[in-house]
Amino acid sequence: MDSVQSKTICLITPGHICSDPRIVKEAIAISDAGFHVHVIFTQYVAELIAFDQQILIENPKWTYNVLNWTGVSPISKAIKLFYGFKQKISRFLLPNRILSLNRNYSWQLKKAIAIKANLYIGHNIGALPVTVNAAKKNGVRCGFDAEDFHRNEITNDTYSPEVKLKCAIEDEFIPKLNYLSAASPLIAAQYQKLYSLSVTPILNVFPKIDRKISFNQQAPLKLFWFSQTIGPGRGLENIFDALKLILFDFEFHLVGKVSPIYKNDLLQKAGLTQQNKVIFHGTVSIQTIFEIASRCDIGLASEIPYPLNRNICLTNKIFTYIQCGLLVLASDTRAQLLFMKDHAQVGKIYRGVQDLSRLITYYHENRAELQTTKKASYELGQNSLNWEIESKKILTIIQDNVGK
The missing domain is CATH 3.40.50.2000 (Glycogen Phosphorylase B;)
Incomplete structure (x- = not known):
């Protein structure tokens, strides 16, 4: 069996990595365990690019693909217009649920397939179809981390177009996953009821920090x-x-x-x-x-x-x-x-x-x-409530899905 060092774990999110501490913590833990980490993400807020870049500088072992569609530079403006046009076409002329949810789906899928990872992990519902379809194309396993109960992020109205769209995406792709994790016990319970599968809660905890607790005796x-x-x-x-x-x-x-x-x-x-x-x-x-x-x-x-x-x-x-x-x-x-x-x-x-x-x-x-x-x-x-302990859950899941 191939060694851990030869195995690539591909993490996918439709947005900035700096906006999602959870995917960053996961990537660091996976990399520290000896796997090769590849991250696929996009950028749409110019002010956040520097924060993304700092994360990449701090983790030089990672490889990545990033699509800048902030519209600030001529190239990123062209990208934004192109993928925005494709998304509008999908909504009004050729209905396509996936593009309606993730305008950069085709770009992300192409990059994900090309990396030929041993395991694909999606973060945020826009990455769910990318993750499943890339894994299927390359004949490997995939998982998804539900940081939210996505179908009811905005409203509980079952007739809402957004709820219908997200329900359709989840119903199509979640049953095709090899594992599903969630950011709270109650989110895990909701998905378990919907899909009759085992969902692992992985809490949003952070690495331990060393500090002295000061006694605020009189100050405001x-x-x-x-x-x-x-x-x-x-x-x-x-x-x-x-x-x-x-x-x-x-x-x-x-x-x-x-x-x-x-x-x-x-x-x-x-x-x-x-x-x-x-x-x-x-x-x-x-x-x-x-x-x-x-x-x-x-x-x-x-x-x-x-x-x-x-x-x-x-x-x-x-x-x-x-x-x-x-x-x-x-x-x-x-x-x-x-x-x-x-x-x-x-x-x-x-x-x-x-x-x-x-x-x-x-x-x-x-x-x-x-x-x-x-x-x-x-x-x-x-x-107890720290990433040093909680990250063991995701590492166990990965070992179970790519082999020890």
Whole structure:
């Protein structure tokens, strides 16, 4: 049997690698285990290209194919127009579900087939058809990592064109997979019910970091929240309503891309005239997210319970907070209720605006308990909820699918 070093694992995503820490962590773990990693991805946001490039520089053993369709350069503009035209044709003249979901499907499939990998792994539903069809063409196995419950990412409306499209893609391609993993136990359970297959939950945890938990005895509490985009539908409105009720000094640090209009709406909503209380850091690297988080006290996991995906997902927010030793205040979605029940030492569930304001005030007034909880959170990240442990699941799956 061929050695591990001679085997190639191809990971495919329709977007930026910097926007998906999960695929980056997976690729690093696979490469560290001795496999050759090849990544196929595309770029559509000019500001994120530098972050993609930094990841590639830090992982020189990887090979990759990347399609830039940001439209910034003449070449990328031509690519954007060409594949956009193909996508429109697929929607209106020659209905093609795959192109409707991933405008760069044909390019990604061509590159994936050419690499002749021993195993193909897709991330994000747009990569699912690429993964399955490339594996079929080359006569090898394939898997898919469901970071979300894709059919209900946007709405629960079964008549929605997007829901119908994603259901059709999942129904066609998931049964052809050799394995399926998911980012939360409840997402795994949903897919198991739909397809009667075994789904392995692999949590969105991070590698261990070495830090000392500082005791914030008197300084203003520092709250933290992050996402790719700072916008509606993420529970931020409830957070700012809660901040409006707080009478003491605090700092609220947010990371992510935000429009000036939405930023002003949030500040006005909370009645915050002193903008130094709320610090918007913009888009930063994963490493910088951890650096900012590590200087804070409380991490806010503000998921809303709709659509279904938001109710059953466990985002990387909670696990970032835990790895950085923050106290976690989490909204009462199904997934977060279950998680916090199992890990009550890291913080509390909040049920609405008044409850969130009350809990922030409580920890402001009870700094010793804040410190104890932060320490327990960090220790949980060091001892069990970390990528060093969780990555063993994906490595076992890969060994089972490409041979030992």
